Amino acid sequence: MGQVRFGGPHSDGRGRRERERAERLSPRKQRKELLHRFAEACGLKRLSGAREALDFLEDPISIPYEACWDNAGRLCLGRSRATGAPLLVLECEEACIAFADPVTFDAICEARWRRLAEANDPHRVYFWCLVQDRFYPDCLGAEWARWVVERKGERLLEGLRRDYVVAASPNVWRGYDLEQARRICGELGIELRISPRYHDVFRRDELPEDL
16 A cells, blocks of 8 residues: 655645755754744734833743844743734844734834834834835834834824924934935925934924024
8 A cells, every 4th residue: 555645746845845944044043934934824913123012911921032133032922912812022132023913913013103202203203114114124123114104104294294304414324314315205295404414303393593
């Protein structure tokens, strides 16, 4: 009696390729990839740079973990306070990456938005998010920046055009550089002023006299 094989005509080749790829990855990268694949299989969305995710954990189990950074952190597994769905948070000194269901993802993003908008001018935060979403889509915090642009953009863009001026200084990068500011302001109808001294987003009624 012949051997019974499962998984369809291409399963052997695909399985071999996956095994070969896993063998080429370092143990650290293997753990990272397994975590991402597990989260994706559970229908969870990745959200980086939002420590607010820790506030949404219920009944967390915390274990030492090393996946995304050279230094060790901890992997917190629990349930979402918002939905009861699985919630994973990978934390270390530099950053935080969460894997959450769509409802919890939105709730974490909203909590992060409230915190930063209270600490800074919300229109300034929105401009930073425009820059990150456009020019740094793979960097830490990109998912949240995209969420801000999509969810908060309509109201904030109108105010940014009407009540704010973006100043950019040549040869300076602080949240954005001159070329990035020029492109975004030109496309969205935001006033840009080039200055050797100022590099920030200002309210029109608070503009420095020499800007």
